[in-house]
Amino acid sequence: MNYQNILANNENGISTITINRPKQLNALNKLTIDELHHAINAAQNNNAVRVLILTGQGEKAFIAGADIKEFAGFSRQEGKKLSSDGHDKLFNLVENLSKPVISAINGFALGGGLELAMASHIRIAAESAKLGLPEVGLGVIPGYGGTQRLAHLTGKGKAMELIMTANMINAQEALKIGLVNHVVSLSELTDFSIKMASRIMRNSPMAVGNAIRAVNANYKDGVDGYQEEINAFGDCFGTEEFIEGTSAFLEKRKPNF
Numbered sequence: 001m002n003y004q005n006i007l008a009n010n011e012n013g014i015s016t017i018t019i020n021r022p023k024q025l026n027a028l029n030k031l032t033i034d035e036l037h038h039a040i041n042a043a044q045n046n047n048a049v050r051v052l053i054l055t056g057q058g059e060k061a062f063i064a065g066a067d068i069k070e071f072a073g074f075s076r077q078e079g080k081k082l083s084s085d086g087h088d089k090l091f092n093l094v095e096n097l098s099k100p101v102i103s104a105i106n107g108f109a110l111g112g113g114l115e116l117a118m119a120s121h122i123r124i125a126a127e128s129a130k131l132g133l134p135e136v137g138l139g140v141i142p143g144y145g146g147t148q149r150l151a152h153l154t155g156k157g158k159a160m161e162l163i164m165t166a167n168m169i170n171a172q173e174a175l176k177i178g179l180v181n182h183v184v185s186l187s188e189l190t191d192f193s194i195k196m197a198s199r200i201m202r203n204s205p206m207a208v209g210n211a212i213r214a215v216n217a218n219y220k221d222g223v224d225g226y227q228e229e230i231n232a233f234g235d236c237f238g239t240e241e242f243i244e245g246t247s248a249f250l251e252k253r254k255p256n257f
């Protein structure tokens with residue numbers, strides 16, 4: 001598929017997907033969400049891809065939110081539909097992907113942009129990044145999972161504060177409250193993200209996928225996370241990768257996954 005608003009590049013087991021609307025600060029419009037959906041599914045179905053990295057084009061923005069020009073005229077019905085479509089197409093897709101997704105936050109991560117970063121499994125921010133959920137200032141609330149995922153990451157108190165004040169915070173503050181995993185200089189962001197991806201790729205993709213599934217279970221209503229862990233743990237046994245991992249240890253060699 002030819003993309004208009006994103007770039008997708010697969011190299012050495014890593015699929016880097018770049019939101020490419022720098023003049024609009026990489027704002028997420030419907031087409032961009034559709035293209036991300038397509039590219040992420042393509043990476044999931046491509047055996048050569050082990051880790052995904054999401055980032056934004058340019059030095060200014062990761063994603064400065066949903067495209068305000070596009071949703072400004074929406075009715076209540078259209079808003080609800082766009083929200084539930086977006087959850088399924090992109091945000092839940094990313095969160096539940098069995099391949100790790102790293103967001104490399106190269107600048108503004110606002111509204112829907114921060115929500116996409118929060119749906120990712122790991123967040124690495126450039127020192128220059130600014131993060132926030134400014135929605136209440138526009139007369140809406142975070143509509144792509146932000147009210148839930150921010151509280152999961154930072155605790156309820158900070159989430160309430162960030163959402164109600166609509167304040168932007170810098171990368172160091174985001175690190176302090178657990179919103180991002182690491183802060184690095186902008187020039188190091190790509191290399192650092194690739195190194196993190198490469199570190200993950202030394203491990204069993206099957207086990208990594210099962211670990212994502214088990215951790216996510218804790219945040220799903222009506223799901224017993226411990227039971228899900230037991231199931232996911234059991235699912236590892238007897239697999240080729242389990243045999244390779246345990247044999248490599250016993251034979252004092254590196255596993256080849």
Ligand code: DAK
Pocket residue numbers: 023024025027064065066067068069071074078079080081082083084086108110111112113133134135138140142143144
């Ligand atoms: N949407 C559309 N265009 C945007 C944009 C956005 N979110 N953010 C920036 N741009 C555009 C600007 O309009 C400007 O375009 P031109 O005027 O040059 O044509 C260009 O990007 C450069 O922006 P600025 O000139 O404003 O750049 P500055 O450096 O002065 O300021 C800024 C950077 C990030 C502080 C500022 O651009 C800004 O405040 N941007 C808006 C941030 C924001 O409020 N984002 C939206 C959050 S609300 C929904 C579900 C979820 C959502 C909505 C609906 N449904 C299910 C219906 C989520 C909503 C959000 O994400």
